[in-house]
Amino acid sequence: MEGPAAAELTAPGRRRTGAGAVAVAIVRRPRLWPAAARQARVLVPPGWWRRRPFLPVPDRAWLRFRMTTAYGDAGAAIDVEDLLTWLAWTQTTRPAPPLGSGGAELR
Numbered sequence: 001m002e003g004p005a006a007a008e009l010t011a012p013g014r015r016r017t018g019a020g021a022v023a024v025a026i027v028r029r030p031r032l033w034p035a036a037a038r039q040a041r042v043l044v045p046p047g048w049w050r051r052r053p054f055l056p057v058p059d060r061a062w063l064r065f066r067m068t069t070a071y072g073d074a075g076a077a078i079d080v081e082d083l084l085t086w087l088a089w090t091q092t093t094r095p096a097p098p099l100g101s102g103g104a105e106l107r
Contacts, residue, residue: 016079016081018077022080026087034091039087043062044056
């Protein structure tokens with residue numbers, strides 16, 4: 001991603017990682033909320049409340065695969081800047097349907 005949108009997402013300094021940093025970063029960027037909600041709907045398995053850790057998180061096997069392909073280590077922590085860039089990218093490739101359209105989006 002290039003241009004002003006990329007500059008807005010990245011800040012100088014050390015790389016931030018971890019679930020808490022991810023949550024704070026998303027809360028601070030309301031324009032990414034629709035993309036974050038859409039990706040949560042897609043990535044969180046159905047019936048997540050029946051399985052440990054009883055949280056709406058992606059499947060562990062899928063997450064290990066993504067960390068391996070992104071960082072070369074299945075145990076790597078999610079880099080916040082990478083996640084924000086990805087969320088912004090998903091908005092450009094699959095924008096949210098207009099409010100009140102009533103149409104279901106494709107998955």
